Amino acid sequence: MKKLIAAGALLALVMTGVQAKDWTTVRLSSEGAYPPFNGLAADGSLNGFDIDIGNAICAEMKAKCTWVKQDWDGMIPALMARKFDAIVASMSITAERKAKVDFTDKYYSSPLALVAKAGSTLKPEAAALAGKKIGVQRGVIADNFATKYWEKQGVKIVRYAKQDEAYADLKAGRLDAAFADYLEALGGYIDTPAGKGYAFAGERLFGKTAEEKAVIGEGIGIAIRKKDTDLKEQMNKALAALRASGKYDTIRKKYFPTTDIYGE
Amino acid sequence: MLDFAIIIDSLPDFARGTLLSLQLMALSLLAGFIAALPLAVARSSSSVLLSRSVGFYTYIFRGTPMLVQLLLIYYGLSQFEWMQRGWEEGNVVLLLFREPFFCAWLAFALNTTAYTTEIFAGVFKNTPLGEIEAGRAAGMTHFTLLRRIVIPAGLRRAIPTYSNEVILMLQGSAIASAVTLVDLTGAARYVYSRHFAPFEAFIFAGIIYMVLTFFLVGIFRFAELRWLAHLRPRS
Incomplete structure (x- = not known):
């Protein structure tokens, strides 16, 4: 009996552990073919507006971020296959994509x-x-x-x-x-x-x-798996904090000095 | 399965596209046929200069893809300053090149002229020597010989080969959509981009092309029965 309870407790622990992942590390993905939003540096690493925003969100979440380069065609399938946890690649929030993945609030608009x-x-x-x-x-x-x-x-x-x-x-x-x-x-x-x-x-x-x-369209958002609602909440909170603190504008001015691409 | 609602909804687009494809094809073939007759006579003539210069033209247009020719005429020519100035000044001839329909017609006509010229020149050259000798013996001039023997007999023998050219022109006209024309293929692309339904759009367009080809084949079969009956093997 004791063994059974212990096993049950362990199982419960494992299950909650899966459900409430604390997101100390987040794997982000981008394409690297859409400058100035996401491009490739001389050493092959990703850079651009998307990357800076992604890193700033991670810093705000106090999480460690790693980047995965992924071709555009396979982006959403790779997210579903857990190759990474979020797509920060200037992806428009559309109804069609929403059927498969979830999006954070927009981080810029594309009028x-x-x-x-x-x-x-x-x-x-x-x-x-x-x-x-x-x-x-x-x-x-x-x-x-x-x-x-x-x-x-x-x-x-x-x-x-x-x-x-x-x-x-x-x-x-x-x-x-x-x-x-x-x-x-x-x-x-x-x-x-x-x-x-x-x-x-x-x-x-x-x-x-x-x-x-x-x-x-509602703008450009970060795509995440539908079940990761906690990650979405944390990212939205981080994004709002970046907007409020002015860090967003600092990053934005680096790429678009004269245009406020966040929109209305 | 196919979503018939999309097809039915898009029928007017397909109808307009089919009409445009047929117009383009018919007008190009008409121009090609008229231009190819004298060119084929020149191509099959004994004058090396005449034959070679027509041969140069057909080599250029048969040696490059029709899509490339079309893009050169539509996008290439419009790059030039004198062309753009002509449009602003309202030059009637140059203004034709602003219209995608004219550009497509010109490219298709130049292309089919080249192929038709070679088809006709081939059959003219193969005129049985006896027929020519008979004509000469009857005192025909070179021109009368062409008019009465070489051209009419040659065109009959050209029917099977020429029918291929006509069908290829129908299929080839699909590239008109590359210069913003909404022909049958253009209509299919439009429907595809509206509904994200590639099968409905392209299969239906394919069926229309097949039906049109079926009719063309039928017309040429009739023409062969009518004008090539003498060449049929005796049963």
């Missing part, structure tokens, strides 16, 4: 924006764009938004397989504007030599109504 010739008076609104040709990458959030809110209002949506092709046609003069992810457009076109003479037209688009926000 949409219109790119046109510098000095253009266009605005990312259906009324201002009626009759204009707007290029988007097929199947991305900008396409979904433009299709849902603009196309029926008489805006001509031209869809490209790649974002670069839309910029090429914008430059050639086939398009009046390109519509894309704001940060992608900034780093991928406007801030590059190819994008000289081109700028954002009008305000960034975060979505005015709840419906629009659902199309644009």
Whole structure:
């Protein structure tokens, strides 16, 4: 009988031990192919905004963090297979991904924006764009938004397989504007030599109504396994603390001196 | 299993795409056929200069993928300053190159002209010597010989080979979606990106291509019966 109780107690201990993991070490993962958010240093280690945020969250949680480099395609499967505990790789919080994994609160936003010739008076609104040709990458959030809110209002949506092709046609003069992810457009076109003479037209688009926000997405979060609710809570708490203490802004300014990418 | 709701929901997209594919194919083939006739005569002529220069053209267009030709015409030409200036100034000819439909038609027409030229030149060269001698004996000029014997007899013999070219053009027109045209393949890609349903989108597009090919094969079988009856083995 005693043995049975002891065994039961041991079993209970083991089980609680599994359930309430105290997260002294957390294995984070990133891709290393999406600078300045996550890139690779000369020695092959990960660096960038995502990595700095991940490390800062770990420091706030008083946990020891290790990084695992993982290709984008296998990211969520590898998380499920426990190769690591969290994905800090600029992953958008979408309903589709939420079916498989859980997300922390956003750590930055990725609004949409219109790119046109510098000095253009266009605005990312259906009324201002009626009759204009707007290029988007097929199947991305900008396409979904433009299709849902603009196309029926008489805006001509031209869809490209790649974002670069839309910029090429914008430059050639086939398009009046390109519509894309704001940060992608900034780093991928406007801030590059190819994008000289081109700028954002009008305000960034975060979505005015709840419906629009659902199309644009809730922002970029850290993905974790659904059962690790305690890790999610700790990370959210750490993130809030970083925001409050100003440490978040210090990191953000290192990469985006002029743009508050956290959003509203 | 296939989600038929997605297919039914997307039928108008598929219909518009099919129509565009057929338009592109028909207009390219028409231009190719008309241009290939004189080019094939030149290609099969005894003048080395004439034959070689047409041969150079067909070599270029048969030697490079049609997708590359299309991308060069659509994205390549639009890079040039003079082209962009022409668009701003409203140059009617240059403005054509702004339209993806024109660019795709031009690329397809140049490509099919090259293949059709070689097909026709091949059959013209294979005209039985006896027929030519008979024509000459009857006092026909070189041009009359071409018009009455070489071209009509050659085109009949070209039907089976040319039918392959027509079918290949239909399949080849799938690359039109690379320059923002929403042809049948473009419609399938659009449906795929909307619903994340690759099987529904591409299998349905594939079926439409197969049905179109079936009809093309039927038309050519009829043409062979009609114009090649004399070459059928006697039963």
